[in-house]
Amino acid sequence: MTLARRFLPSTSLLCAFEAAARLQSFTAAAAELHLTQSAVSRQILALEDLLGTALFLRERQRVRPTAAGEAYAVEIRAALTRIANATLGFRANPDGGTLQLAILPTFGTRWLAPRLPRFLEAHPGITLNLSTRLLPFDFQLDNLDAAIHFGEPHWPGAELDLLMRETVVPACNPALRRRHRFRSAAQLLDASLLHLDSRPEAWARWFASHGLGAPKAPGMRLDQFALATQAAIAGLGIALLPRFLIEAELARGDLVLALDSPMESAERYYLAWPSSRATFAPLQAFRRWLIAETAAAGGP
Template identity: 65%
Template sequence: MTMLPARRFLPSISLLAAFEATARAGSVTVAARELNLTQSAVSRQIRSLEQQLGVELFIRERQTMRLTLAGDSYAREVREALRRISSASLNLRANPHGGTLTLAILPTFGTRWLAPRLPKFLGANPGVTINLVTRLSPFDFRLDSIDAAIHFGPAHWPGAELTLLMSERTLPACSAAFRENHRLETAADLLDVPLLHITTRPDAWETWFGVNGVPFQSVHGMLFDQFATAAQAARAGLGVALLPTFLIQEELGRGDLVAAVEREMESTERYYLACPIERADYPPLAAFRSWILAEAASEV
């Protein structure tokens, strides 16, 4: 069990709230109005906090309070800590019997694949509340109040336990009109058209051309941070995007997207459920892990 810091380094919430409000507003008067306190009460709380810490947090000027360098850094940390406490309290109030699972998701995977399936999980686990947040890359679970994350990449995440969910196949996709206008027939033909890139997979097109035996000097094109926007751009005729087939089934079925050339590629990386090792047996997480494994198996 991790021990808490000494009491002198754990100021009361009232002191921290007075400090954060004043730091944000730059005015004791505005902070007092926000906290429904008197100006003198807020000033006393800030003085008390400074005395407890042994650090001056504000430079007092005639009508304003200006943060010192130390105070500015402390304000950022305190604001985040208060936000996390507030979120924890809100989660507890929403589900007083526990069972809250906070899951970090990849944007398109979360909206296209996970979200439509979640009602099934929640129906089978009525005591569990799920909160979803977006994360595009691995993070430190110790610094974030997140129970688990959907991870795409190598089977490596320091301090986390990884459960393999599924593999992935990608397809060069575009609009039917784009394919016809550019007379796309072979893999090499794609060197002559605009290519759409995902920032989290900067080498995807190079890998695809290599797998298909197409020599190239360099590959350029528009950049997107999410598959959903890249897919929309491809639909609009801006170019060819290399997209996971399981995320664009609806577009392919409607004909909004077509294969630029029939050359799918299996990604070398995989989708995983990542969680802190010490959190692996948390009941809502264990239930979610079993469920998502079954859902992922249905994709095979």
Template identity: 65%
Template sequence: MLMPRRFLPSLSLLTAFDATARTGSISQAARELNLTQSAVSRQIKTLEEQLEVPLFVRERQTIRLTLAGQTYAREVREALHRLSLASLNLRANPRGGTLNLAILPTFGTRWLAPRLPRFLAAHSGITINLVTRITQFDFRLEPVDAAIHFGAPDWPGAETVLLRREFVVPACSPALAAEYRFAAPDDLRRAPLLNLTTRPDAWERWFASHGARPSPVHGMLFDHFATAAQAAMSGLGVALLPTFLVEEELKRGELVPALDLITESAERYYLAWPADRATYPPLEAFRDWLLEETAADR
């Protein structure tokens, strides 16, 4: 069904509204858009007439958004961002084939990025854009075609496929290991324990899996494995780290196992995507390649 024209304002009206809403000033919006103040004022007035809703409160020489205008401004800004991103993607790859992928930060930098040149060499017509996300999100609200996810295979409104398992090891600097001389799981409680915000119960589960006494775990919090690993290398404490993400640090001796107890995580890594993108050619190609890359780790 064709939308009434008043619900589809022109781009010039929306950009004038967005600029004024962001700057809180018609004169600043006019300078940003290289227009006259009267032109911007007319565009905003036209938009309000089309929508039949006042978007600004005008008081003497000032202007501010109404409550309805505040809500509309957020949605218009997101819509303009999506249009801009679509144009940027098309310009970067005129033949199409852009894949917008959400990645876990450390997984993306440590595991995926070094392997991506192989994929791009085999699929030269595909452009991949990467954004970081550490938790699930609504695919309907994000301009993302797929996401690499750690956890359970359930993602509302999305399909998933298993990529790989994960094994974690309690790791620290050689100096910290020499200082504490850990001999049993309970010994780790004497040292500072480094925690990840997205896995708040990881240490409790690790201790329980090794028969250690139940007790709350406290310590520094980090939002990325990379920063937790760096903190561990700096001697700030013991971090529970995925072995495949810190292979190089372990090989170089910058990190050492506090205890030689490697444990498999209950969760797994998955590729997730909205059901309506399942047959999108760049996603199909990337999914097939990713499953080949992770075949030995499943």
């Protein structure tokens, strides 16, 4: 940290710069920070002197960041947000820690959430904050410690734990199956198929596993498994769904297998985290617990 401290401005300089860049006004930044306009101006000049370049274009009664200043402001804003969240988390839970976890919506609600009370009971000092994400993101920009990831074992800048495999099945409501009486995969080519935006090739892979080409009809597109499940229950078509996420619907008879022909997905479920958080105690505890839970459920 000795070298780094030479390039570590004080938080007062950074807060003044971030506010001025966001508001494009030294006067407005001063009002927000409860300082005088001259104080903010001096802090910006001190930061520019440290960096060796101008951060703002000064135009009569207004200022605006330079291109380099705007890029710097984005990074500083993210860093200040992370510091503020870390402080808030510590104040809320000084004897433990706060884990910021991104989850896949249906996996989170159907599989993870019912099991979380066991984790929280075993680790009463840890606060777990959840947010839903459908797509990968940048750990350097998002205030997250870890994420549940479905896909290939590749996430730049992150480490991965394999959690479980997945088997998908073609599911529909009982009335639709009775009406069509599907007996072969080829018959599904002419059926109404429900497609997930996040898995556009899923049906093509399923048909290919039966030696068939991709269906020609486009079919309805949906953006989440929960919506696809409800659409299938409503009789809008056949959805290719992870079996472990629809066990309750199958048990109740809301859904049935259009054809008893499961397929293992090429992708897997992983826990991903940035290397910089590898020693973070709440993350270590959650990793151990999650691996044990998925092993008990039959993974990986």
